Amino acid sequence: MKTSALWLVAIAAVGGVLASTAPASVSADDDAAPIYGIKIPKGYRDWRLISVAHEEGKLNDLRAVLGNDVAVQAYREQKLPFPDGAIIVRLAWNYVPSEENNKAFGRAQSFVPGSATNIQFMVKDSKKYAASGGWGYAQFGTDGKPADETTLKPCFPCHEPNKARDYVFTHYAP
Amino acid sequence: MKTSALWLVAIAAVGGVLASTAPASVSADDDAAPIYGIKIPKGYRDWRLISVAHEEGKLNDLRAVLGNDVAVQAYREQKLPFPDGAIIVRLAWNYVPSEENNKAFGRAQSFVPGSATNIQFMVKDSKKYAASGGWGYAQFGTDGKPADETTLKPCFPCHEPNKARDYVFTHYAP
Numbered sequence: 010m011k012t013s014a015l016w017l018v019a020i021a022a023v024g025g026v027l028a029s030t031a032p033a034s035v036s037a038d039d040d041a042a043p044i045y046g047i048k049i050p051k052g053y054r055d056w057r058l059i060s061v062a063h064e065e066g067k068l069n070d071l072r073a074v075l076g077n078d079v080a081v082q083a084y085r086e087q088k089l090p091f092p093d094g095a096i097i098v099r100l101a102w103n104y105v106p107s108e109e110n111n112k113a114f115g116r117a118q119s120f121v122p123g124s125a126t127n128i129q130f131m132v133k134d135s136k137k138y139a140a141s142g143g144w145g146y147a148q149f150g151t152d153g154k155p156a157d158e159t160t161l162k163p164c165f166p167c168h169e170p171n172k173a174r175d176y177v178f179t180h181y182a183p
Numbered sequence: 184m185k186t187s188a189l190w191l192v193a194i195a196a197v198g199g200v201l202a203s204t205a206p207a208s209v210s211a212d213d214d215a216a217p218i219y220g221i222k223i224p225k226g227y228r229d230w231r232l233i234s235v236a237h238e239e240g241k242l243n244d245l246r247a248v249l250g251n252d253v254a255v256q257a258y259r260e261q262k263l264p265f266p267d268g269a270i271i272v273r274l275a276w277n278y279v280p281s282e283e284n285n286k287a288f289g290r291a292q293s294f295v296p297g298s299a300t301n302i303q304f305m306v307k308d309s310k311k312y313a314a315s316g317g318w319g320y321a322q323f324g325t326d327g328k329p330a331d332e333t334t335l336k337p338c339f340p341c342h343e344p345n346k347a348r349d350y351v352f353t354h355y356a357p
Contacts, residue, residue, distance in 0.1 A: 033259060057228075058274075061235045061245050062281070066292040071235050073247065073356075085207060100232075102356055107236070110352055113341055118239040122356040151357075167287055178284055182247075182276055182296040183325075 035128060035153050042155035044162070045145030047132050049153060050077070053098045057081045060182035063104065063120075071122050072101040074179045080133075090143065090175040095133040097177065101126045125151045131177070141165040142176045209302060209327050216329035218336070219319030221306050223327060224251070227272045231255045234356035237278065237294075245296050246275040248353045254307075264317065264349040269307040271351065275300045299325045305351070315339040316350045 034054035041048045056075035064070050076084060080095035102122030110119030128149045135143040146164035148156035168176040208228035215222045230249035238244050250258065254269035276296030284293030302323045309317040320338035322330035342350040 055231050058232050058247055058249065060296055061247050061276075062284075062296075063237050063245060063278075063294040064288075064292050065294075066288070066290060068292070071237060073232055073235050075232065100356070102235075104237075109345070110236075113344070113352065114238075114240070116240060118242070120237040120239075121354070122234055122236075125357055170287070171283070178287065180295070182274070183299055 035149065035151060040149075040153060040155050042130075042147035042149065042161065043158045045132070045138065045141075045147060047130055047145050047147035049128070049147075049149055050096055050098075050130070053077070053096070053128075053130075054100075056098065058182070059084060059097065060179050062179075064101075068101070068126075069104045070101040070126055071104050071120065072099055074099050084181040090135070091133045091177065093134050093136075093143075097131045097179070099129040099179075101128075127151065127156070142169065142172065144168070144176055209323065209325060214323075214327060214329050216321035216323065216335065217332045219306070219312065219315075219321060221304055221319050221321035223302070223321075223323055224270055224272075224304070224306075227251075227270070227302075227304075228274075230272065232356070233258060233271065234353050236353075238275075242275070242300075243278045244275040244300055245278050245294065246273055248273050258355040264309070265307045265351065267308050267310075267317075271305045271353070273303040273353075275302075301325065301330070316343065316346065318342070318350055 034049070034052055036049060036051070053075065056077050059074040059076045059081065061074070062072045064072065075098050077096045079092055080097050083091045083095055102125050104120055105123035106117065107119040107121040110121065111117045130147045132145040132147070133143055134145060138145045142165060146161050148160055150156070168178070171178055208226055210223060210225070227249065230251050233248040233250045233255065235248070236246045238246065249272050251270045253266055254271050257265045257269055276299050278294055279297035280291065281293040281295040284295065285291045304321045306319040306321070307317055308319060312319045316339060320335050322334055324330070342352070345352055
């Protein structure tokens with residue numbers, strides 16, 4: 010009985026360590042987003058940085074845009090339209106002040122990522138997604154669950170005015 | 184004469200294309216930063232994302248913090264102190280509103296990177312940099328030129344209060 014209790018404590022302790030280790034990427038197993046049928050690409054959190062941004066208003070976030078090798082190469086070579094296989098991911102976190110940074114700077118000026126909000130993907134496949142400018146769109150929660158159709162329907166109409174840059178808003182930050 | 188002129192136009196055109204292609208990284212050849220003798224590590228712009236931030240005030244920038252494999256692995260495994268060989272780079276760009284994003288969102292809320300400001304590195308070598316908590320510090324302009332001693336002297340004193348996290352301010356953004 011005493012031994013079992015010790016084991017439980019040991020397992021709980023290991024569980025705690027595992028749970029507090031930062032995951033490499035959110036993964037969704039078999040959950041595909043609606044309309045475009047996109048699943049979370051493996052290892053997207055390891056992709057290279059395209060740019061960053063801050064959105065005020067309801068979003069109130071800090072965001073990073075990463076790309077797979079096809080997307081980043083196209084950006085760097087300023088190749089438009091993006092080739093099939095390009096995938097762009099937008100990570101976002103709640104916008105929070107950093108007390109410890111402010112202390113170091115000696116004034117309140119520093120804003121950093123709080124908890125993650127959601128993850129959005131643009132996947133280039135000029136045939137499969139011909140009806141939406143060659144791009145499929147997806148959004149997932151931090152639990153890996155895909156957003157519903159209602160969330161995804163405005164994606165293409167919003168990106169459509171940006172046809173001259175192959176429907177992509179984000180510029181590459183050197 | 185006509186042929187030469189055509190060649191000049193052709194060379195100028197190619198030069199224009201090359202100049203407008205985004206570089207993979209700023210490179211500094213043989214220019215080492217003072218005090219710690221750090222050169223710009225090759226390929227740092229391809230490193231993985233640790234986090235992002237916005238600094239107000241005089242800095243008024245958006246920034247991204249990337250790490251080499253040793254640094255990112257230590258972050259994900261929450262390993263402190265960072266192992267020797269870890270390198271962290273801070274990219275930064277002037278903070279500018281995005282007219283095209285604001286148009287898409289229907290309100291003024293979007294801020295994106297303008298021109299790059301400078302690039303800062305922290306290099307972990309517990310023996311070489313024992314006098315500064317095991318880290319060497321460097322800053323380079325976007326032209327690859329290292330900042331002077333006066334710029335680098337405050338680095339360690341500013342990071343020193345953060346000894347509990349091995350002198351690193353940036354947290355990993357999941």
